Amino acid sequence: MTRKKLDMDGTTYRAVLGYTFRHWRRQPWRIAAILTFIMLATLADVMTPYFAGRLVEAIASGAVGDGATFDAAVSAFGVLIALGATAVVLRFGAFRNIIRLTLLQMADVVNETFHRVQRFSTDWHANTFAGSTVRKITRGMWSLDLLNDTLLVALFPSMIMLVGTTVLLASFWPVMGLVIGLGSILFIAGTIGITVAYVSPAATLSNAWDTKVGGALADAIGCNAVVKGFGAEDREESRLGGVVAKWQKRTLRTWNRYNLNGVTQDTALLILRATILGTGILLWLSGVANAGDITFVLTSFFVLQGYLQDVGMHFRNLQRSVNEMEELVELDAQPYGVADAPGASPIRIGDGAIAFKNVTFQYGGHETPLYKDFSVSIEPGERVGLVGHSGSGKTTFVKLIQRLHDINGGAIEIDGQNIAAHTQSSLRGQIAIVQQEPILFHRTLADNIAYARPGATRAQVEQAAAQANAHDFIMALPKGYETLVGERGVKLSGGERQRVAIARAFLADSPVLILDEATSSLDSESELLIQQAIERLMTGRTTLVIAHRLSTVRALDRILVFDKGRIIEEGTHDSLIRTDKGIYRRLFERQALELTKGLVA
Incomplete structure (x- = not known):
C-alpha cells in the first residue's frame, strides 16, 4: 500500500492514534484526571460569557447607587472572578499531569523502539541507514509531545467549548444555537478535509525526505575516512546537496499548503463571525435580546472564535504529529524477522x-x-x-x-x-565471534573488552587482554584501559582492534568460537601476535x-x-x-x- 493510499483512507491516522491510545491505557487514572480537569476548566469558560452579559445587563438596567443593581453587578462580577480562578487552578492540575504523562510515554517509546530495532534481523540492519533509524525514533518521540498536547489540551477543550456554547445559546435562542452549531461543524469538517486530503500527503513526503537527509549525513560522516582517502569531500557535498534540494522542494510545498490552509480557515471564520453578528442584531431588532444578551452572544462568539481559530492550528499540529510519528509506528509494527518461539527457554x-x-x-x-x-x-x-x-x-x-x-x-x-x-x-x-573487521564501541578499552561479561573485574579484563597479546599496547597508551577508542574503534590500528576483539572473546569464555579470518590484511608483527592469541583461544x-x-x-x-x-x-x-x-x-x-x-x- 502506498503512502498516498495510507493517508487517503485514514489508515495512518488509525495506526498512529491507536499506538498513542495503547500508551495512554498504561496511565488510565492520569488520563482521567487530565480530561476531568480540562472539561471543568472549559465549562468555566463556557459560562463566563453568560455572567459577563448579566454584569452588563445589571449595569445598563439600573441607576448608580441602586442597591439591587449593585448587588446584581457584584454577584456577576464575583462569579466571573471565581470562574477565572477555577479555570486557572484546574488547568494547572491538568498540565502537571500531562507533563508526567508525556515524559513517561516518551521514555517508553524510546526504550521499546530501541528494544525492537535491536532485535530486527541482520538483513534489516544491512538495508537500513542507522542515521535514518535514529531520526525516525527521535522525531517520533518529540512528535508524541505535540500529539498529546493537541488531543488533550487543545482539541478536547475545543469540542467541549463548541458543544457547551451551542447548548447554552440554544437554550435562550434556538436559531443562534443552530447558527453557531452548524457553522462550527462545517468549519471543523472543512478543516479536517483539507488537512487530511491536501496537507497530509505533502507532509508525509517531506518527512520521508527529511529521513533521507539524516541517512545521507550519517552515511557520509560515518565513512569520513574513505571520503578523505579519495579526496571526495566535494563529491559528497554535491551528493548531499542533491538530497537536500529535493527535501527543500518537498518541504516548501508542504509549508505553502499549511499557509493556504490557514488562510482558508481564517476566511471561513470571518464568514461565521458575520453570520453570528447578523443573527444577534436581528434578535435585538425583534426585541428578544437586550444589551446584556447581545454582550452574552458577542462574548460567547469571541471566546468560541478563539477556540475555533485554534482548531485549525490544532488540526495542523495533529496532522504534523501524525505524519512525523508515522515512521516510528511503522517500526513498532515491523516484524522482527527472526523471533523467539513462544515460551522459548534459554x-x-x-x-x-x-x-x-x-x-x-x-x-x-x-x-x-x-x-x-x-x-x-x-x-x-x-x-x-x-x-x-x-x-x-x-x-x-x-x-x-x-x-x-x-x-x-x-x-x-x-x-x-x-x-x-x-x-x-x-x-x-x-558463542564468541571474532570478526574480520571487528567493531568497537566509542567507549573505553576496558568497557569494550568487558562487553563480553559486564560483571567482570578489572583483573579479569586485564587477564583477557594479556591472553590476547593486547595488554602491553594498552598500557602504553596515556590513559591505559580508560582510553576512548573512537567511533567503531577508529583510533586503534587494525591489529589493535583485532586483539581487543580477541580479548573480548577470551573474557566471554564461550564453548563455541567463530573466527572470520581474523589475521587477514595485517602486518607481519600483528599477524604473529594475533595468531598466537588465537591458538590459545581455540584450546x-x-x-x-x-x-x-x-x-x-x-x-x-x-x-x-x-x-x-x-x-x-x-x-x-x-x-x-x-x-x-x-x-x-x-x-x-x-x-x-x-x-x-x-x-x-
Whole structure:
C-alpha cells in the first residue's frame, strides 16, 4: 500500500492514534484526571460569557447607587472572578499531569523502539541507514509531545467549548444555537478535509525526505575516512546537496499548503463571525435580546472564535504529529524477522557439539535455496575450517548457527538442542565471534573488552587482554584501559582492534568460537601476535574458522570445502592437498602461486 493510499483512507491516522491510545491505557487514572480537569476548566469558560452579559445587563438596567443593581453587578462580577480562578487552578492540575504523562510515554517509546530495532534481523540492519533509524525514533518521540498536547489540551477543550456554547445559546435562542452549531461543524469538517486530503500527503513526503537527509549525513560522516582517502569531500557535498534540494522542494510545498490552509480557515471564520453578528442584531431588532444578551452572544462568539481559530492550528499540529510519528509506528509494527518461539527457554551449551540435520535454507527474494537437505556434524572441541569461493555458503553457515536467519526446513542442534526452540540472546551469549573487521564501541578499552561479561573485574579484563597479546599496547597508551577508542574503534590500528576483539572473546569464555579470518590484511608483527592469541583461544572450544587465506587452516582438525551450498570436500589439510583435481588443492596452489609472484616482484 502506498503512502498516498495510507493517508487517503485514514489508515495512518488509525495506526498512529491507536499506538498513542495503547500508551495512554498504561496511565488510565492520569488520563482521567487530565480530561476531568480540562472539561471543568472549559465549562468555566463556557459560562463566563453568560455572567459577563448579566454584569452588563445589571449595569445598563439600573441607576448608580441602586442597591439591587449593585448587588446584581457584584454577584456577576464575583462569579466571573471565581470562574477565572477555577479555570486557572484546574488547568494547572491538568498540565502537571500531562507533563508526567508525556515524559513517561516518551521514555517508553524510546526504550521499546530501541528494544525492537535491536532485535530486527541482520538483513534489516544491512538495508537500513542507522542515521535514518535514529531520526525516525527521535522525531517520533518529540512528535508524541505535540500529539498529546493537541488531543488533550487543545482539541478536547475545543469540542467541549463548541458543544457547551451551542447548548447554552440554544437554550435562550434556538436559531443562534443552530447558527453557531452548524457553522462550527462545517468549519471543523472543512478543516479536517483539507488537512487530511491536501496537507497530509505533502507532509508525509517531506518527512520521508527529511529521513533521507539524516541517512545521507550519517552515511557520509560515518565513512569520513574513505571520503578523505579519495579526496571526495566535494563529491559528497554535491551528493548531499542533491538530497537536500529535493527535501527543500518537498518541504516548501508542504509549508505553502499549511499557509493556504490557514488562510482558508481564517476566511471561513470571518464568514461565521458575520453570520453570528447578523443573527444577534436581528434578535435585538425583534426585541428578544437586550444589551446584556447581545454582550452574552458577542462574548460567547469571541471566546468560541478563539477556540475555533485554534482548531485549525490544532488540526495542523495533529496532522504534523501524525505524519512525523508515522515512521516510528511503522517500526513498532515491523516484524522482527527472526523471533523467539513462544515460551522459548534459554539454551545451555556445554560440550559445543553442532549438527545440521537436513537443513533447507533460502534467502528471501532468491528463487532457489542455498542449502537443501544439508547435513553435517561437528564434534565437541573440534577445530573446523570453512573454505570456498565467495557465495559458496560458508558465511551463511555460521550465521545460521547464531540464528541470524531462520531456516526453511530441518533443524540445527547444539548439544542435541534445537536452537529454534531457545532464546536468541542465550544462544549468542554462548558463542564468541571474532570478526574480520571487528567493531568497537566509542567507549573505553576496558568497557569494550568487558562487553563480553559486564560483571567482570578489572583483573579479569586485564587477564583477557594479556591472553590476547593486547595488554602491553594498552598500557602504553596515556590513559591505559580508560582510553576512548573512537567511533567503531577508529583510533586503534587494525591489529589493535583485532586483539581487543580477541580479548573480548577470551573474557566471554564461550564453548563455541567463530573466527572470520581474523589475521587477514595485517602486518607481519600483528599477524604473529594475533595468531598466537588465537591458538590459545581455540584450546578446548568448538571452533569454526572462515578461511580466506588457506595457510590459516593447515593445523585445524578438519576442513569443510563449500560450493553452492554443499560440502564437496572435507578432511585435513594434508589429505585434501593430495586430492587430485580437488577444489581445495586448486585454491591452495593458486594462492601459493600468487604469493610466489609477489615475493619475486
